[in-house]
Amino acid sequence: MYTIKRTLNNSNQLEYIEIENSNKSCYAKICVNLGASLQELKLDGKTIIEDLSPLTYNNTYASSILFPFANRIKDGKYTFNGKAFQFDINETGNNNALHGLVFDKTFQIVNQKETEDSVSITFEYVENKESRGFPYTYSIQLEYIIKKDSLDVSISVKNTDSKAFPFTLGWHPYFSSSDLYNSTLNFDSNKQLVFDERCITTGVVDVESESNFEIKDKNLDDCFILNTNQTQFNTPDYKLLISASSKDNFLQIYTPPKANTIAIEPTTGVSDSFNNKMGLQILKPNETYQLNWNVKLI
Numbered sequence: 268m269y270t271i272k273r274t275l276n277n278s279n280q281l282e283y284i285e286i287e288n289s290n291k292s293c294y295a296k297i298c299v300n301l302g303a304s305l306q307e308l309k310l311d312g313k314t315i316i317e318d319l320s321p322l323t324y325n326n327t328y329a330s331s332i333l334f335p336f337a338n339r340i341k342d343g344k345y346t347f348n349g350k351a352f353q354f355d356i357n358e359t360g361n362n363n364a365l366h367g368l369v370f371d372k373t374f375q376i377v378n379q380k381e382t383e384d385s386v387s388i389t390f391e392y393v394e395n396k397e398s399r400g401f402p403y404t405y406s407i408q409l410e411y412i413i414k415k416d417s418l419d420v421s422i423s424v425k426n427t428d429s430k431a432f433p434f435t436l437g438w439h440p441y442f443s444s445s446d447l448y449n450s451t452l453n454f455d456s457n458k459q460l461v462f463d464e465r466c467i468t469t470g471v472v473d474v475e476s477e478s479n480f481e482i483k484d485k486n487l488d489d490c491f492i493l494n495t496n497q498t499q500f501n502t503p504d505y506k507l508l509i510s511a512s513s514k515d516n517f518l519q520i521y522t523p524p525k526a527n528t529i530a531i532e533p534t535t536g537v538s539d540s541f542n543n544k545m546g547l548q549i550l551k552p553n554e555t556y557q558l559n560w561n562v563k564l565i
Contacts (some may be wrong), residue, residue: 269293269386269413273381277551281361284376286386286413295413301357301389303374304330305440310461310564311416313505317443322525330440331352331370332409334424335401336541337437337534338519339363341467343400345541347433354400361465366439368394374409374453386413393427397477403428405550416564419503423557426550435536435546438560444502447527453545454518456491460537468538468545487522490537505564509533512559531561 273284283306296307301324308316319329330435343354343364374390389410397403404427412419419559426432444450461470466488474491493516500507511533519532535558536546550556 268383269381271386271388284388284510286388286411288386288415293296293413293415295387295411295418296454297390297411299376299390300371301330301372302372303392304332304370305411305418305420306330308418310413310418310562313564314443315418315505316440318524319441319523319528323524327441327523328366328370328439330438331366332407333367333435333439333534334369334420335405335432335436336364336367337435337452337467337532337536338540339365340541341465341539345433345517347541348431348495352400352402357417363465363467364400366437369407371426372486374407377408378410385412385414395427396402397428401432403430403432405432418562419496420560420562421557421561422559424550425554425555429552431549431551433541433547433549434556435534435548436513436536436556437532437536437538439530439532441523441528441530442500442507444500444504444527444529446503448483448484450482450500450502450529452482452520452531453478453479453501454491454497455494457494457520458492459502460492460540461489462488466538468543482522485522487520487529488521491518491520493517493518498531498533499565500529508561508565510561510562510563512557517546533551 282299284297292312294309295459358365362370374392407475408423410421457476459474496511497508517534521530540547
């Protein structure tokens, strides 16, 4: 049986939801105040996601949901339907807008269900105020479904405004390996994005599709256009298949300054999508966009 427990960290006043099964082989920790982000995850006794301390959430955006844009927007500027908009700059060193608007929002629990074999919990964030860079209202429902050997992250974004808006969507999890040097990735891609010194997309180059992408001592901050919707992460202790339900699939890979940790980020768009239009979608008034990411031990 699974249990759900709410806890408060008195040192930082952050509220967490902790989920655990009876034999303690599955565990999840979600921070309500940080975009309902998944901070820890254990499946079938394997540590999949762990706390990134001493790195901070402000610098890592660990497991954050990236909306209304994934990655960056150059200078925070874009045009839509002939009008110019300006996001706040939160990557000051590169003068970019980074990772959207909901990564630090407080979500509310709207549904939860515990059974013998699984647990589901649904969070919601409702935005009723139009911001300067994104003058639209919307709501997001984020559901986590945890089973013995899998996690589903399901998102529903509803346009509650009277105007259509542009968007991309992403997820920013960091996965743990006991030995990242001897871990690999499998994904199908023959195109990689080219970034400038500010990590802004400037083009696409052809690359050879590698059956086994070796991580070893690489310092990664790379993005690939996927030909399929699946990425496999192979470690000495477990193998993980990450799948997406979206039509357009991009894979951002990043190695942070923490040993044996790698960000494997499924996204529907790329750096500066609001300007280069790669993966950019339009959500009309009263319409809902749904997306599911599945993480499964294999």
